[in-house]
Amino acid sequence: MEHTGNLTDRVSDAPSDNFVYRILPRGLWPYAQLARWDRPIGWQLLMWPCFWSSGLAANHMAAEGRLDAGLFIFHLVLFFVGSVAMRGAGCTYNDLVDQEIDMGVERTRSRPLPSGRVTRGQAKLFMLLQALTGAVVLFCLNWFSVALGIASLLLVAIYPFAKRFTDWPQFFLGLAFSWGGLMGWSALEGNISLASVLIYAAAILWTIGYDTIYAHQDKEDDALMGVRSTARLFGENTRNWLIGLYGLALVLLALAFVAAGTGLLAYAGLVIAGALLAWQILTLDIDDPVKCLALFKFNTRVGAVIFLGLVAALIAV
Template sequence: MQLNFDRRVADSLPTSWVDRAPLALRPYLRLARYDRPIGFWLLALPCWMGLMAARIGDGLGLPDLWLAVLFAIGAIAMRGAGCTYNDIVDRELDARVARTADRPLAAGTVTLKQAWLFLAGQALVGLIVLLQLPLIAIAVGLASLLLVAAYPFMKRITWWPQAWLGLTFNWGVPVAYIAATGRVDGVMIVLYIACVLWTLGYDTIYAQQDSEDDALVGVKSTARLFGESSQYWVAGFYGANAILIALAIWMSQATPWIVIPFTLYTAHLFNQVRRLDIEDGARCLALFKSNRISGLLLVATLFTGALI
């Protein structure tokens, strides 16, 4: 089976601190994707959104800084653990896909036993962070393990693994919201669904890089499902996201000033749609990474509502 390695796009930084780390540590740092920090952002940002949204509804002003720090640490630990687990499950598939063929397990620079031990260490850090939260938030956080455990298998059984990723990656919204308020309400639910749609959009863009190789090895994705219509689907996901974010803002009775950063947020999303070219892997990767800015704009939107 011949893979199209000419289309390969490096999704890590061209040079990063990982490349200057001690040689023995580099495979582990790459296993946890420390050379690809966008994933840490995309896991932490929903947590901060949940914290900000909680403050709007209660009129409590600035969110708890300690909780924000805890969720940042937890995002780093659990994203690394999730990537390690994903690579354990996908090690044979990764070796057959151009973009992932040099991942540590696929390339043999880390053994399976070493990967499991590394996974356990990262999960322990995540557990320590989780135990700092209220009991109800701990219970909600532990429930995410079901989503995490199932995720690597979704691409084998459904055309919608990006939807499962959305459910998983944005679980920080309910955990953070409940940690801050102690309750489940409509604002939290609407915000969570909105973030799932956001992930459906940006991960469909990301998956365009692998669509040809995925077809060869039998891996399913929304990028393959939508094909040439992907731009319209991404526009639909982002449009539904913007509508639901507006609904969550209205439900929380936020200040009208929130419209300013919210407009910037929606403009950034639809600029991604405008620039999307599914045949250009480098552009797809750049647009995917730009969702760090999208997420920060949404955090700023909710922060405005909490502050004013």
């Protein structure tokens, strides 16, 4: 297919002015779209639990006078690179699994595979390259973390199929997408603690919440295609479910901070994050796809505020 540079080279739910379309050759656009480089919100949401967990471990170690600040910063760089690579690999895998479904959904049929701009063989090779990049990052960590990271692949493999057998695919997304809540701590400490488990559980609840908002964009097409989701399950009660999900996530984060012995500034970040989550719930309109997408993307600010609170507490130690 000849690329003309018009909107047929784009995907319908990605910004047309993204850097991908300004700096990459047009022939690479479909691969950037497979990896969702034109939609950075995904790798950001994957990265924040890693950063939270790493920041929590850093606070714990600093309080005991054994933090290596250089190693902490190096791990943040690794988690950034790993999040971009593994989110891209996961999205490519998801598109391979969901190609037929994506052809039947208005928002997704312009993606590279259903639109025919990339073959399945090309997509598989690209997925492998991204996964290898993630593997390089993983093997920069301690062996406990390497084993922990490999264990997450089972959850990654299951997630694309969850919408076919459960009304809670967002829970399976949370299990996979929140794994960094364990990884950040284990990379510094070499183990799993109560604090890291609490971070992981909180991130799962947060993920279910924000991805439910995201799924409300597709609920009509999903109903026609028989695709299940918490958006369809919660329906008009979505706001009440979000109060429970986000509220419990905040409680678990606070308990994780207590378990790790973080300073007061970390809790200040948590209070601000709570206000941002409350604003999402108050302004949500489940029948407005544009609003749903905007609120979904807004969650990267929530993740950033929680991490910055942990950094502020660390600096204050």
